[in-house]
Amino acid sequence: MVMLADITALEPNKPPAYIEQKSSEYHDTDLLHLRSHYTGRPIPIFKRNIDRTESQRDSKIEEQSESVRSSESPIIEPPVSQILRRHVAQDILAALGQIQAHAGLPSAAVYAEQIFRSIRQLRDCLPSDPFTEILFAFYDALAAGNAWMEYQPSQYAEVSKILQNLLAFRTISPDRVEKTIMAFEGLGFDTTPYPLSEDVAEE
Amino acid sequence: MERFLDTSVARPLLVASRPYKKFLKSSLGLKPCYTSKYVRMEISRSYLVNVISFYFMLHLPSIDSYDDAIRLWSNRYKTSELKAVLHLVAELAACHGLKSTTRDKAKFIEILGSYIKRIDIKNRRSFVDPSNDSTHCARANIILKIDAARPSAGMKDFYDQFIDVEKCRSQCRIGNTILERHRSSVEAYVRYAETLPPNEETRGFLKVCENLKEILRRGASALSCKTCEKIGDAVIALDASRNMNLDHIDRSFDLLCCLIGQSHVRHPSESAVMTSV
Numbered sequence: 001m002v003m004l005a006d007i008t009a010l011e012p013n014k015p016p017a018y019i020e021q022k023s024s025e026y027h028d029t030d031l032l033h034l035r036s037h038y039t040g041r042p043i044p045i046f047k048r049n050i051d052r053t054e055s056q057r058d059s060k061i062e063e064q065s066e067s068v069r070s071s072e073s074p075i076i077e078p079p080v081s082q083i084l085r086r087h088v089a090q091d092i093l094a095a096l097g098q099i100q101a102h103a104g105l106p107s108a109a110v111y112a113e114q115i116f117r118s119i120r121q122l123r124d125c126l127p128s129d130p131f132t133e134i135l136f137a138f139y140d141a142l143a144a145g146n147a148w149m150e151y152q153p154s155q156y157a158e159v160s161k162i163l164q165n166l167l168a169f170r171t172i173s174p175d176r177v178e179k180t181i182m183a184f185e186g187l188g189f190d191t192t193p194y195p196l197s198e199d200v201a202e203e
Numbered sequence: 204m205e206r207f208l209d210t211s212v213a214r215p216l217l218v219a220s221r222p223y224k225k226f227l228k229s230s231l232g233l234k235p236c237y238t239s240k241y242v243r244m245e246i247s248r249s250y251l252v253n254v255i256s257f258y259f260m261l262h263l264p265s266i267d268s269y270d271d272a273i274r275l276w277s278n279r280y281k282t283s284e285l286k287a288v289l290h291l292v293a294e295l296a297a298c299h300g301l302k303s304t305t306r307d308k309a310k311f312i313e314i315l316g317s318y319i320k321r322i323d324i325k326n327r328r329s330f331v332d333p334s335n336d337s338t339h340c341a342r343a344n345i346i347l348k349i350d351a352a353r354p355s356a357g358m359k360d361f362y363d364q365f366i367d368v369e370k371c372r373s374q375c376r377i378g379n380t381i382l383e384r385h386r387s388s389v390e391a392y393v394r395y396a397e398t399l400p401p402n403e404e405t406r407g408f409l410k411v412c413e414n415l416k417e418i419l420r421r422g423a424s425a426l427s428c429k430t431c432e433k434i435g436d437a438v439i440a441l442d443a444s445r446n447m448n449l450d451h452i453d454r455s456f457d458l459l460c461c462l463i464g465q466s467h468v469r470h471p472s473e474s475a476v477m478t479s480v
Contacts, residue, residue, distance in 0.1 A: 120300070127313045128351040136317045143298040145221060174351075178324045185325065192322055194294040195220040196250070196287040 082170055084122070085131045089167055091118040092135070096160045100153035112148040115139075130172035137181045137191040144193035151189070158187050204448045204466065207237045208330065209439050210245040211452035215473060217325050218250060218291075223473045230470055237447060238330040244343035245435055246326050250287070251347075252365060254319055255358050257288045261312050262355065269296055269311050270303035291318075316354040323347045337384055337442055341374035342428065368428035377431055377438070378423035381415070385441040388463050389415050392437065395462060407455030411437050440465055 092115055099111040119135045126132050138159065142148040162183055166172060184191055208216070213236075216227055257276060266272045273289055280286070292315070299314055301307040336343065345364045349357040364371075381389055396412035399405045414433045418425045431438065440459035443449045449460055449467040460467035471479075 116300075123310065123313070127310075128354075130351060133317050133320070133351060136314065137321055140295075140298065140318070140321075144294065147221070178328060181321060181324055182328050185329070190221060190224065192217055192318070192325055193221060194218070194291045194298075194318075195223075196215075196218050196290065 079170070081126055081129050081131070082167075084126055085129070086167055088118050088122045088125075089131075089163055093160055093163060096156050096163075099148070100156045103151075103153045103156070104149075108149065112142060115148075116143060130174070130177045131166060133177055134166065134172070134180050137184055138189065140193055141184060141189035141191045144190075147190070147193065155187050155189065159184070159189070204446070205237055205333075205444075206231055206234070207239075207333065207443050207447040207449050208242065209449060209451035209453065209456060210242050210249070210435070212450045212470060213238045213242050213330065214246050214250065215452075216329065217246065217322060219473055220477070223476055226476050227470065231450065235331050236450075237333045237444075239336045239439070239442060240332060240343035241336050241338055241340050241435075241442065242439060243326050243330070244340050247323075247347075247365065248342070248432070251319065251322055251326070252362065253285055253288050254291065254315070254322070255362050257292060258312065258315050258319060258358060259355070259362075261308060261315070266308070267305050268303040268308050269301070313354075316349070316358070319358065320347070320349045320354070323349075333444055333447070335442060335444055337376065337380045338431075338438060339374070339376040340431075341371040342368075345371075372426070372428055377426050380438065380442065381418060381426065381434070382423060388441055389419065389437070391462055392459070393419060395458070404454060405458070407436070407453055408458040411455055411459070 095111040095114040095118070099108050099115070102108040102111060116139060119132075119139045122129070122132050122135060142151070162180060166176075166180065169176070181191055208231075212227060212231075215223055219227070257272065260266060260272050260276060261269060263272075266275070269292060273292060277286070277289055295314060295318060296303070296311055299310070301311050301314075342365055345361060347357065347361040392408075392412050393416045396409055396416075399409060401409055411434055414430060415437060418430065418434070436453060436455045437459055440449065440456060440463065443465055445465060447466070449456065449465055450470060451460075451467060452470050452472055454469070456467055457469060459465075
């Protein structure tokens with residue numbers, strides 16, 4: 001587990017040592033530390049604590065307004081985003097490799113869960129990043145109705161290729177986001193899987 | 204023959220249950236399908252705009268969590284189109300493992316924003332546009348532009364333009380479509396409707412014709428975005444390319460297509476398919 005003291009000891013522009021850690025060795029908060037290191041922004045959890053102490057406002061009102069503020073997240077500079085994307089993508093790509101090998105077996109659930117957890121980490125860390133938006137689409141395609149059980153190894157292999165290609169880009173344009181989502185659709189992944197209720201469909 | 208999709212088929216391809224999507228896709232075949240801008244506008248009007256309204260309700264300071272928003276929405280809005288939003292919201296939150304707390308509300312807003320954008324992307328990119336929209340519907344030309352860093356600004360802009368029906372109506376040419384270009388067909392619909400008994404098979408067609416009759420009587424002043432919504436099936440049938448097959452689910456198209464020589468196929472509804480599965 002990386003502590004705040006570890007962060008302050010880091011040299012500027014040098015990746016922290018734990019970036020090399022294997023996926024199983026780092027924790028959910030590591031990405032927030034990593035973001036903090038590269039951007040100089042405080043780690044959100046500490047900022048929230050300071051806000052509450054300083055303002056002495058009613059905690060409910062404070063959390064409320066904070067939740068709305070955080071939905072309009074700060075923009076992180078592209079190079080930092082790229083590093084964070086690579087960091088999380090390593091996990092996702094590893095899980096995609098495994099899920100192909102375990103397709104149709106109960107053990108595939110282990111790797112599906114790893115994919116979901118990694119995407120949620122990225123959601124917490126880079127909520128407004130185009131790469132996250134693309135992964136949200138993949139997440140929904142897998143999660144709704146446990147569809148991850150139905151997709152074929154070849155489909156997962158194609159997604160791996162798409163994600164690897166995306167990692168080569170420093171910035172991801174809105175057009176590329178749209179094309180990637182449609183590429184998932186073309187592979188058979190349903191990225192809008194939550195249905196209307198039937199009585200609406202009948203009208 | 205190329206396939207031109209009515210809203211009743213295009214919308215389920217985007218937002219129906221998985222088995223029904225599979226059924227429709229297998230019925231339609233592998234070739235790309237066509238829809239007009241007008242059909243895509245109908246999808247935005249009947250679904251996307253409602254989800255955007257819910258998105259903004261989540262931002263209200265009096266709403267602590269998505270459960271609060273669901274409660275308020277379900278108590279206040281009763282139509283089935285509005286209730287459909289609740290279905291989406293509940294499933295989306297569950298699949299993303301979000302709790303109904305103030306903190307998870309912010310995450311949920313991000314996820315819902317991303318989902319709204321995705322529906323719009325699929326609505327624009329899933330079908331081929333045959334470029335034959337004679338209505339020049341101004342609402343259909345409004346583009347949802349979402350900046351990932353400030354999603355609500357783009358959605359607000361889209362919403363403001365979409366609900367400005369007076370401005371949209373002033374820019375469209377629906378009057379020309381109904382009262383000039385296809386006037387003889389519209390008159391034929393109205394004449395035929397007068398000979399039909401009201402029953403389950405004819406109900407949709409008769410409703411459309413009742414509105415068309417009023418438009419013929421009053422002229423272009425009777426045409427608004429609201430009345431256009433009521434005659435949407437006729438607009439789609441009249442504007443469809445005669446060398447394409449019109450795929451639909453609504454029964455009204457059986458008569459709307461037959462009377463103008465439009466080739467068409469009616470597909471079974473979602474509940475019919477789900478019952479037979």
